Amino acid sequence: MRRYPMVEDLRAKARARLPHFAFEYLDAGTGTEECLARNRAAFGRIALEPRYLRGALEPDLTASLFGKSYGAPFGIAPVGLASLIWPGAERALAQTASRFSLPYTLSTVGGETIERIGEAAGGMGWFQLYTPRDETVAVDLLARAERSGFSVLLVTVDVPVPSRRERMRRAGITMPPGVSPRLAWQAAQKPAWTLATLRHGQPRFKTMETYAPARDLASVAAYVHDQVHSVLDWAYLDRLRTYWKGPMVLKGVMSVADALQAKAAGVDGLLLSNHGGRQLDAAPAPVEALADIRKAVGDEMALMVDSGVRCGLDIVRALALGADFVLLGRAFHYGVAALGPGGGDHVAEILLEETRNVMAQIGRERFGELEGALASGS
């Protein structure tokens, strides 16, 4: 694995290994991808103050959130139909999560069932909800998630409508997804992906397909597409509170006003996110929104961050700004796309090593000691 020391190396390998449409599905942002660039640039602007002469340091990376312990303060963000990126990616990453005691978040539009992922994640599963139009489906999804050992619910709020992803369009991906001669030709040029897909079976919306009126891919895809167009409002959120007893986090809140309303509604945490630059091209980077939202909601409410995190340095930067936890979407999926089922472990190892290294460079052994770690002017 020495050939891929950084997440960026895995991205390059994933580009070479995946059919064009599968790579673009994972990699693309919305519009002209200004937001994608802003996410990275915002991290680049956060400087940390090096501190030395503190003797031998052994950074402790363990973290806790909502009363549960984790191996580190980062985890895997929900990625819909990850099996399109690499067959079986959901299960492989849930197993990584279990091995490293990191959370794995299963998407409502996942390519594997809630029950199988609950088992593979070994207590490390979180569940992401796109609120279905049919509320009885929401009730059932949440009951299944609870029975399968998922401990935290992320309710995604930032998809009021599906967004335009121009690179996906150019690659020939349609929504709902379907197989065209063009996509088949792209697949034929990447035998490793195609053989793995033939062995594993065509990607399917296994999390949701049981609710669809018919089982063929086209019907299920059309059903899922229709259901997950968000109908979410504050009244629906109040009802969700009665269906889910565990910690509830809103994913995609980016304004002080929404954050305050969420707090008043009894939400336990916020995941500041612009969906990895996939929804609103003019959205700020979550790390830019963090300070104001923290000031508004206070220290009690859990604040997490995703979008643009690619290395351990970014994780420490987000924590130094006041985040409690960090999620990564593409980084872990580049790993599986590049290296197959073992790729998630490799990404976890890179991130742990980088995080440990950065903590030592700024003279800290615990995340609780990060106050004052930002360089002045940052």
Ligand SMILES: Cc1cc2nc3c(=O)[nH]c(=O)nc-3n(C[C@H](O)[C@H](O)[C@H](O)COP(=O)(O)O)c2cc1C
């Ligand atoms: C291919 C892809 C699919 C995604 N699917 C979902 C999803 O089903 N539900 C969701 O809440 N977020 C989804 N997201 C957003 C991620 O959960 C996360 O917010 C984003 O990937 C973070 O940015 P990063 O990829 O730069 O780490 C998706 C992101 C990608 C790249």
